[in-house]
Amino acid sequence: MKKRARKRKRLKRMLLLFGGAAAFAALLALFIVLIVRLSCHKPEPTNAVATAAPSPYETALPTETPTPVPTATAKPPITDDWYAARTDLLEQYVRAFGGLSDESEIRARVAGMAIDPAQKRVAFTFDDGPQDDLTDAVLDICEQYNARVTFFIMGRHIVGHEPQLKRMLALGCEIGNHTWDHADVETLTAEQMRQQIEDVNRTLFSVLGYRCHLFRPPYIRYGDKGSETRNTLIGILRDNEMAIVNHTRSSHDTYSTYSADRIYERCVAETDELGHGLHNSIILCHDKTEKTVEAFRRIVPTLQERGYQFVTVSELLYCSEDGFHVGWIYSKAD
Ligand SMILES: [Zn+2]
Numbered sequence: 488m489k490k491r492a493r494k495r496k497r498l499k500r501m502l503l504l505f506g507g508a509a510a511f512a513a514l515l516a517l518f519i520v521l522i523v524r525l526s527c528h529k530p531e532p533t534n535a536v537a538t539a540a541p542s543p544y545e546t547a548l549p550t551e552t553p554t555p556v557p558t559a560t561a562k563p564p565i566t567d568d569w570y571a572a573r574t575d576l577l578e579q580y581v582r583a584f585g586g587l588s589d590e591s592e593i594r595a596r597v598a599g600m601a602i603d604p605a606q607k608r609v610a611f612t613f614d615d616g617p618q619d620d621l622t623d624a625v626l627d628i629c630e631q632y633n634a635r636v637t638f639f640i641m642g643r644h645i646v647g648h649e650p651q652l653k654r655m656l657a658l659g660c661e662i663g664n665h666t667w668d669h670a671d672v673e674t675l676t677a678e679q680m681r682q683q684i685e686d687v688n689r690t691l692f693s694v695l696g697y698r699c700h701l702f703r704p705p706y707i708r709y710g711d712k713g714s715e716t717r718n719t720l721i722g723i724l725r726d727n728e729m730a731i732v733n734h735t736r737s738s739h740d741t742y743s744t745y746s747a748d749r750i751y752e753r754c755v756a757e758t759d760e761l762g763h764g765l766h767n768s769i770i771l772c773h774d775k776t777e778k779t780v781e782a783f784r785r786i787v788p789t790l791q792e793r794g795y796q797f798v799t800v801s802e803l804l805y806c807s808e809d810g811f812h813v814g815w816i817y818s819k820a821d
Contacts, residue, residue: 565604569805577659583696585657599633600659602802607766607795608820610803611636611754611783612734613774614665614703617648617655624780626654632787634797635659638774639703639732642667642687645694652695661799663701663732664688673708677719684723700811701800703732709816725814732800733818735759735768740779750782755789765790767807767820769800 577597587593602608616622617640629636638655640662645652655662666672666683675683684702691697702724709731710716724731736759739745745753754772757765772779787797804811807820 564808564810565602565806573802573805580656580659583656584653597659600635602796602798602806604806607793608798608803608806609765609767609790609795610769610798610800610820611772611786612639612663612703612732612769612800613637613772613779614639615669616640616774617644617651618775619648619651621777621780622648622651622774623654625774625783626651626658626660628780628784628787629658629660629797632791632797634787634791635661635799635802636797637661637663637701637732637800639663639665639701640687641665641669642683642690645687645690649694652691652697656695656697659799661701661801662691662695662697662699663703663800664691664699664729665703666705669705671706671708672704672720673710673716677723680719681723684729685727688727700729701732702729707733721814728813730804730811730813731816732769733816734771735763735819737771738779738782740772740776740782745778747778747781750779751785751789754782754786763819765795767803769803769817769819 574597577600578593581587581593581596585593585596587596611634613622613625613636616638622638625636628634635658638660640652642664652662664684664687667686668683670679670683672680672683688699691699704720709720710718720731736753738750738754740750750772753759754770755765772783774780791797798806800817801811803820804817809815809817809821
């Protein structure tokens with residue numbers, strides 16, 4: 488009896504020991520599985536955007552090397568349709584006003600006006616013309632360097648300056664509306680405003696077959712936001728499928744204290760006093776003083792050497808994320 492009881496006791500101890508070891512092994516295994524699972528549980532990136540999102544801590548860190556010079560590396564959204572329409576229109580102008588009749592020569596000239604989306608762009612604008620010699624001089628520079636600019640002309644200057652206007656279009660330049668006789672929009676009635684704008688468009692169309700889509704108000708005055716003047720103006724521009732073009736930077740070429748050298752320095756500075764970069768900017772000049780022409784003659788090669796393309800305002804806008812929208816007010820492209 489005693490022997491059997493001892494045997495049972497030993498068996499019980501063995502079972503307890505064995506059970507404990509098994510339980511310990513099971514716990515250990517569970518612990519290992521948990522550790523392995525935790526160490527492997529990193530969220531998989533669902534797409535490239537998620538992984539590219541910067542950490543808030545990283546953005547808070549001061550950057551050692553600030554890069555104020557803008558670069559155009561991302562491809563802007565130039566659509567094939569817009570580019571085909573642009574090519575077609577440019578070929579029409581070269582055919583009509585460029586002195587070429589051979590179709591392959593016309594195509595080759597327009598091919599030379601191509602836009603490289605990966606390169607930086609700037610839109611120079613010349614107001615108050617056309618004039619005889621000074622507008623010719625600006626166009627000579629455009630032709631020499633294959634540069635395109637935008638001329639905001641006055642309606643009363645159209646008749647008598649047809650050769651300059653035709654040459655603008657043949658060189659791929661753009662013509663914008665600067666009212667019939669440099670009227671201050673803020674002093675006009677709605678009817679006068681419409682006449683000042685639509686008379687220019689009508690005359691441009693009858694002389695050149697050209698449809699104008701840009702309006703630059705003289706003195707850059709177009710009423711405060713929400714004012715009756717602004718609302719009336721925007722309404723007229725919408726009716727005519729036009730947008731307002733302000734500027735990013737003025738060349739200050741109408742200041743008597745600004746020499747050709749100062750105009751040049753202002754226009755080629757990578758950043759202006761407000762921190763706006765040159766890429767995608769709209770620069771205000773006038774084709775009515777010799778010093779502006781003198782400065783522009785140096786500005787074009789300087790900026791082309793830095794990789795800038797001279798484009799029209801419409802090209803600048805269509806090549807940007809913003810695009811062109813009727814009734815909008817643009818001071819630069821974004
Ligand atoms: Zn003006």
